[in-house]
Amino acid sequence: MIRYEDVHKSFGPNRVLRGLTLDVPRGESMVIIGGSGTGKSVALKCVLGLVEPDAGTILVDGRPAAEGDREAFLARFGMLFQGGALFDSLPVWQNVAFRLMRGALKRPRADAREIAIEKLRRVGLTPEVADRFPAELSGGMQKRVGLARAIAADPAIIFFDEPTTGLDPIMAGVINDLIREIVVEMGATAVTITHDMTSVRAIADRVAMLHGGIIRWTGPVAEMDTSGDPYLDQFIHGRAEGPIAAVR
Amino acid sequence: MTRLLGGIGAQVLAVLAAVGRVAIFAAVTLRHLVTPPFYGREFLGALLNIGWLSLPVVGLTAVFTGGALALQIYAGGSRFDAEAVVPQIVAIGMVRELGPVLVGLMIAARVTSSIAAEIATMKVTEQIDALVTLSTHPMKYLTVPRVLAGLVTVPLLVGVGDIIGIFGGYQVAVRSLGFNPATYLQNTVDFLEPLDVLSSLVKGAAFGVIATLMGCYSGMNSGRGAQGVGAATKSSVEAASVLILAANFLLTGVFFSA
Numbered sequence: 001m002i003r004y005e006d007v008h009k010s011f012g013p014n015r016v017l018r019g020l021t022l023d024v025p026r027g028e029s030m031v032i033i034g035g036s037g038t039g040k041s042v043a044l045k046c047v048l049g050l051v052e053p054d055a056g057t058i059l060v061d062g063r064p065a066a067e068g069d070r071e072a073f074l075a076r077f078g079m080l081f082q083g084g085a086l087f088d089s090l091p092v093w094q095n096v097a098f099r100l101m102r103g104a105l106k107r108p109r110a111d112a113r114e115i116a117i118e119k120l121r122r123v124g125l126t127p128e129v130a131d132r133f134p135a136e137l138s139g140g141m142q143k144r145v146g147l148a149r150a151i152a153a154d155p156a157i158i159f160f161d162e163p164t165t166g167l168d169p170i171m172a173g174v175i176n177d178l179i180r181e182i183v184v185e186m187g188a189t190a191v192t193i194t195h196d197m198t199s200v201r202a203i204a205d206r207v208a209m210l211h212g213g214i215i216r217w218t219g220p221v222a223e224m225d226t227s228g229d230p231y232l233d234q235f236i237h238g239r240a241e242g243p244i245a246a247v248r
Numbered sequence: 249m250t251r252l253l254g255g256i257g258a259q260v261l262a263v264l265a266a267v268g269r270v271a272i273f274a275a276v277t278l279r280h281l282v283t284p285p286f287y288g289r290e291f292l293g294a295l296l297n298i299g300w301l302s303l304p305v306v307g308l309t310a311v312f313t314g315g316a317l318a319l320q321i322y323a324g325g326s327r328f329d330a331e332a333v334v335p336q337i338v339a340i341g342m343v344r345e346l347g348p349v350l351v352g353l354m355i356a357a358r359v360t361s362s363i364a365a366e367i368a369t370m371k372v373t374e375q376i377d378a379l380v381t382l383s384t385h386p387m388k389y390l391t392v393p394r395v396l397a398g399l400v401t402v403p404l405l406v407g408v409g410d411i412i413g414i415f416g417g418y419q420v421a422v423r424s425l426g427f428n429p430a431t432y433l434q435n436t437v438d439f440l441e442p443l444d445v446l447s448s449l450v451k452g453a454a455f456g457v458i459a460t461l462m463g464c465y466s467g468m469n470s471g472r473g474a475q476g477v478g479a480a481t482k483s484s485v486e487a488a489s490v491l492i493l494a495a496n497f498l499l500t501g502v503f504f505s506a
């Protein structure tokens with residue numbers, strides 16, 4: 001469904017992606033792990049055209065992501081940003097229903113609001129939150145509003161950038177279940193970035209580890225523990241000693 | 249010496265490059281203005297913000313300026329027995345120059361800065377990226393409504409400012425300089441020509457576009473972090489103010505040089 005072919009991206013002298021090649025099969029849940037600052041978020045943004053790769057191609061359904069009708073292309077995606085990226089000038093429900101209130105998916109205001117409240121409920125937020133402004137919510141609540149916005153229009157492909165960071169363990173469990181549900185029941189393709197190994201095991205069909213600008217290891221989640229890759233082992237067990245330097 | 253010249257050359261090139269980028273930004277804005285969709289709700293919000301909420305500051309600026317103008321002209325005119333020209337000079341000074349320029353500069357201070365800070369913050373917190381992923385073009389959603397609102401409301405603000413400025417001069421002239429109210433008004437009305445008023449409104453429209461466009465431009469091109477937002481805000485107000493004064497000079501030439 002999504003295919004990175006030898007994607008390169010530098011910011012000035014900072015070479016972030018150095019030949020990223022990865023396949024995300026349709027209807028599967030891919031989890032990308034990797035150290036902080038290795039370019040996981042950049043890799044997602046490249047697909048959406050928010051960051052332009054210096055070289056290489058990204059194919060979505062066999063077609064280059066950069067070509068064709070942008071709006072139709074983006075309409076198939078949902079994205080949860082690492083920082084939430086909620087519109088602070090709009091109340092929560094209008095954030096969630098943003099896509100449902102304008103453009104091709106536009107519907108009556110009351111319907112949009114109803115859907116927004118339903119999506120908020122799915123991420124564990126009560127309807128009272130709907131009329132508050134993002135700045136009035138806690139960090140974890142903002143993250144969940146971002147999640148609700150990402151899934152509001154039932155997209156076919158969903159990117160979650162650290163969906164459970166900053167959430168309590170119970171809420172993290174709820175979100176993990178939700179992501180799993182979206183993939184299994186709605187048949188969506190999901191790419192999740194997370195540092196939380198519990199989430200990895202709960203969400204992933206496949207796991208890919210990004211290190212040094214390339215995919216260091218990728219495979220089914222069941223093989224993660226027996227990969228024999230020293231980088232992956234160090235990462236999933238959180239050891240300070242190993243091939244990955246602690247200072248970078 | 250060569251280093252000095254090289255430095256000057258580099259500065260000139262940087263300025264020219266910036267002018268080019270702003271021109272491209274303006275062209276892109278125009279393209280998005282004439283292609284659907286149009287975000288009416290955002291436009292109404294911008295009208296309220298840029299137009300209605302600017303009225304108090306515009307009114308205060310104008311009334312004090314008009315009053316001061318009357319005092320100055322009276323004092324200056326009395327040196328050669330020309331006190332009587334106060335109504336005419338207040339009217340022409342307010343309508344042709346001070347009204348548009350002062351309103352333009354107040355809008356640069358009030359509106360340009362807030363647009364730049366708002367959009368820059370949205371950029372830094374990835375809200376602009378989020379807009380894109382939600383199939384909403386940031387130029388259509390953020391820039392077009394604001395620039396259009398600037399184009400529509402700032403001429404009106406200038407018109408209001410002109411009237412209030414003349415009123416300020418009138419109050420001072422009638423209350424403390426001993427002018428006859430009816431004659432003062434008669435002189436004002438008789439002396440102003442349609443071209444004066446037209447130039448005032450055209451200047452207002454141009455300044456409105458400059459103020460809003462520069463706010464959007466700086467915001468969209470802001471650097472990262474709080475520092476980026478601060479720098480974007482500062483440079484937007486600087487650029488808008490200088491451009492407004494330069495445009496004023498050009499437009500004055502166009503209207504009144506013949």
Ligand SMILES: Nc1ncnc2c1ncn2[C@@H]1O[C@H](COP(=O)(O)OP(=O)(O)OP(=O)(O)O)[C@@H](O)[C@H]1O
Pocket residue numbers: 011014016034035036037038039040041042043082
């Ligand atoms: N717009 C940008 N301009 C300059 N450098 C950038 C930009 N975006 C990302 N980078 C750099 O690219 C590198 C990778 O960033 P990225 O956000 O993808 O990391 P990440 O893997 O998501 O890390 P984390 O797990 O901490 O979120 C970092 O060194 C970052 O400084």
Ligand SMILES: [Mg+2]
Pocket residue numbers: 040041042082161
């Ligand atoms: Mg990241």
